[in-house]
Every structure is written in C-alpha cells, then in structure tokens.
Amino acid sequence: MPSIDGAEAALDRPIPPAPVQLGAWLVQALLFVVIPVGLLALAGALAIVLVRVVADLRVGIDVFTPTALRPRLPLYEVAGRGVAADVLRQVLMAAFAIALAVWQDGAAWRRRLALKAPAEPRMSSPLRLWLLMAVWPIIHILWVTETARALNGGVAQGIHLSPFLSPLAIVGWFAYVVVLAPVAEELVMRGEAFARASRIMRPAGVIAATALLFSLAHLSESSGIARPISLLPLAITLGWLRWRTGRLWPCMLLHGWSNLALVTYLLWPARY
Structure with missing residues (x-):
C-alpha cells in the first residue's frame, strides 16, 4: 500500500491536459479570457466605488450628490483618492483570485495557484533564478524605455510624482507598484489563468497565452499599444518561470523587482 506522503506527491505532480472536443475547448478558452478580465474589472469598479463613498463620507459630502452639483475637490484629495483606488484594487484582485481558487478546488487551492511546492520542481538549482534576478532589471529597463521611445509611449528618465501626493500616499503608491500589484497580478495571471490554460x-501555449493576456490587460488610451509591447518580454519570462519552478513566489519576486528597478530608473534625476 502506498504511503500517505507518496499519495500527496502523486497529487502534486502536474497533470497533462487531456484531449478535449472542440466545443469544450472553446468554452475553456473563453473562460480563460473572461474570468481574469472579469476579476480585474470587478476589482477596479468596486475599488473606485468604495474609495469614493468612504472619502466622501470622510470630507462630509453626500455620496448621492449628482456629479454636476458636487463640490470641486482639492488636488491633493483627488491624488490621494487615485492612489487609494489603485491600492484597494490590487487587494481585491488578490482576494477574488484566492476566493475563486478555494471555490473551485477547495482545500487544494494552494496547489491550483502554485503556492505549494510541487513534488517534482523543474528548476533543481536556485542559481539560475538568482542569476535571472540579477540581470533582468537591465533587460527590462532597456526594453521598456526603447520600445516606448520608438512608439512614442512617453516613458523617460527624470519624471516626477505628483506634488499633490501626501507622504502617506507616496508610501501607498510605492507599496502598490512594488508589492501589491505584483502579488495580485501574479495570483490572477500566473495563478488562476495559468492553471485554467494548463487544462487545454x-x-x-500556456506561457504565450498568459503573456498575451497580461500584456493586453495593460492597454490604455494614454499609452496605446506601447505599454503592452513593453511588458511582453516580462510576461513571457514570468510564464516561463512559473512553468519552470512550479511556484508562484518567484514570479511575484521577479515582477516586484522589475517594477522597483524601472520606477527607480524613471524617478532618478535625468543627467541630460
């Protein structure tokens, strides 16, 4: 009779995607797109509503006042609300991703999101991981700045944070960029979306699909296609790292490290 440890190890081994019919494949492919995008949209909308309600109550504004009759807010209040909405959106995204995993897989939700060590990790030595961490910021900064310059994306060294941000808002913004966004986005993309795509x-294909979805999720009217293109190498590397290690924490670490290196470079005073 196999041991309990052996049975748990067998459960942790990755299961290759089983052959599926075209109709079922299309349904799973649609869910692969709809569910992560839905989580992002729901978290964003809920964060905006909650921040507006709480902030209005804090400054004594009736939350049901029509937009045309609302008093004009000071710029520091507008800037602070923006940061608060960004922070809350990431917290909600992470909570929704974990709740969805628990609802779908119950007690095995950590394995679904790659928060549990696999029985057979593909990267036996951490040397490659730390080497990647050491050289990646240089690659990321060069790619982001050069593609933005080529596509008129507006990324340049020597930019400044809004002067209307309070010290607390600045701390919140850095926490959002370096910690909260990497954790939440990895839970959704290389966690939930990766697990769903691995079935089909x-x-x-999983690495490419999640990379494309991650990049397109950053599409915005202000930067156009420049930002998705600038993030594509990072997204591919994160997907490869998720597959290679079988864990999500290296993806969170590399994502946060990349964000920290990039914002440090951008905020550093330009010398030209």
Whole structure:
C-alpha cells in the first residue's frame, strides 16, 4: 500500500491536459479570457466605488450628490483618492483570485495557484533564478524605455510624482507598484489563468497565452499599444518561470523587482 506522503506527491505532480472536443475547448478558452478580465474589472469598479463613498463620507459630502452639483475637490484629495483606488484594487484582485481558487478546488487551492511546492520542481538549482534576478532589471529597463521611445509611449528618465501626493500616499503608491500589484497580478495571471490554460494547452501555449493576456490587460488610451509591447518580454519570462519552478513566489519576486528597478530608473534625476 502506498504511503500517505507518496499519495500527496502523486497529487502534486502536474497533470497533462487531456484531449478535449472542440466545443469544450472553446468554452475553456473563453473562460480563460473572461474570468481574469472579469476579476480585474470587478476589482477596479468596486475599488473606485468604495474609495469614493468612504472619502466622501470622510470630507462630509453626500455620496448621492449628482456629479454636476458636487463640490470641486482639492488636488491633493483627488491624488490621494487615485492612489487609494489603485491600492484597494490590487487587494481585491488578490482576494477574488484566492476566493475563486478555494471555490473551485477547495482545500487544494494552494496547489491550483502554485503556492505549494510541487513534488517534482523543474528548476533543481536556485542559481539560475538568482542569476535571472540579477540581470533582468537591465533587460527590462532597456526594453521598456526603447520600445516606448520608438512608439512614442512617453516613458523617460527624470519624471516626477505628483506634488499633490501626501507622504502617506507616496508610501501607498510605492507599496502598490512594488508589492501589491505584483502579488495580485501574479495570483490572477500566473495563478488562476495559468492553471485554467494548463487544462487545454501545452506549456508553450500556456506561457504565450498568459503573456498575451497580461500584456493586453495593460492597454490604455494614454499609452496605446506601447505599454503592452513593453511588458511582453516580462510576461513571457514570468510564464516561463512559473512553468519552470512550479511556484508562484518567484514570479511575484521577479515582477516586484522589475517594477522597483524601472520606477527607480524613471524617478532618478535625468543627467541630460
């Protein structure tokens, strides 16, 4: 009779995607897109509503006042609300991703989101991981700045944070960029979306699909296609790291490290 440890190890081994019919494949592919995008949209909308309600109550504004009759807010209040909405959106995204995993897989939700060590990790030595961490910021900064320059994306060294941000808001913004966004986005993309795509695609397809979805999720009217293109190498690397290690924490670490390196470079005073 196999041991309990052996049975748990067998459960942790990755299961190759089983052959599926075209109709079922299309449904799973649609859910692969709809669910992560839905989580992002729901978290964003709920964060905006909650921040507006709480902030209005704090400054004594009736939350049901029509937009045309609302008093004009001071700039520091507008800036602070923006940061608060960004922070809350990431917290909600992470909570929704974990709640969805628990609802779908119950007690095995950590395995679904790759928060549990796999029985057979593909990266046996951490040397490659730390080497990647050491050289990646240089690659990321060069790619982001050069693609933005080529596509008129507006990224340049020597930019400044809003002067209307309070010290607390600045701390919140850095926490959002370096910690909260990497954790929440990895839970959704390389956690939930990766697990869902793994049911219907081979590893290369999963890495490519999640990278494309992650990049397009950053599409905005202000930067156009420049930002998705600038994030594509990072997204591919994160997907490869998720597959190679079988864990989510290296993806969170590399994502946060990349964000920290990039914002440090951008905020550093330009010398030209």
